[in-house]
Amino acid sequence: MQTTRSFIGIDLGPAASAAVARLLQKLRGQTSAVRWVEEQQLHLTIKFLGELDNVLLPGVCANLRAVCQHCEPFRLSLGELGTFPRGKPPRVVWVGIDDPESRLQALYERLDEAFVEYGLPRESRGFSPHLTLGRVKSQADTLDLQTKFDQLPGLTATEFEVEEIHLLASVKQGRTTQYEPIDTVELAGVM
Template identity: 45%
Template sequence: MQTTRCFVAVQIGPPAISMLSKLLGKLGSSCGGVRWTRAEQLHLTLKFCGEVDNILLPKICEAMRAAVSGVEPFRVDLSGLGAFPKGKPPRVVWVGMDSGVEPLRWIHGELDRSLEEIGIPREVRPFAPHITLGRVARGADLSKLEQAIESLQAEAVSDFEVDEVVLMAATKERGKPVYDIIDSVDL
């Protein structure tokens, strides 16, 4: 059986990528112990599918098409910088959204329902749309990270248009994640 590690996502437009790249540069220079996301890998995950049998890929693509059927293109306003989980040592540094959240939740919910029918489990946690900027490693200086997140809040502002959804394959090359588009669906 051949498998593919994949996820359904929204790609981010160039102005937002530019802002996020600058933000990543500042975060990276102010605190170590975090595996920062490379600019070309930034995306908004709608549904992580995991390692799936390649036979399921066409069905995932069908579910993606059904989930966005009737959804018009919309804008997402990025705002806010933070870390998950709350109240515990952070594992993920993220940028959040002010607007565009409801259509993202709708698409996620439709994907979750239809993909469960083909054996991909529903998400356990509530969907919180965000863009992952980095993953915190053990031994990271959490006080410096917290200070950096606080001081850069005002710079985490941009927007982009969501006009397509993509199915991405996730592989590793020389230990770094690489994402390739398997299929895309226009809104």
């Protein structure tokens, strides 16, 4: 059985990507304790699907299209900088996504329900939309990470339009991971 590690995601668009790239440049100078994401790898994951049997991929694509056919394009904006887990030593550095009309939340809920038939359980943690900017590789230098972040200019009000949703494959290439499109669905309907 051949499998593909896959997820459903959104691209940021040029303006938001450029804003996050500028922030990443500043963050790289703040600490060496974090392995920062490469700018071309930035994306917003809506739903992680995991290792899927390749035989299922055509059905997954059809299912994604069925869910998205009633969705119209919507706007999101970049939010605050933070870390996961909250209240514990950080493992992930992220920038939040503001969803003022809850359109992304509604899409997530529909997708979460739609993929149960593929053996994917509903997410129990809830949906916390964010862009992963980096993963902590050394806890020694992270005690004042949030303090450093608070001194950086924010990304609020940097908006982007979501006009399409992607089914992406996560492909290991040596020590890096590349994201390759499997399918792209344009949002043109009414949610």
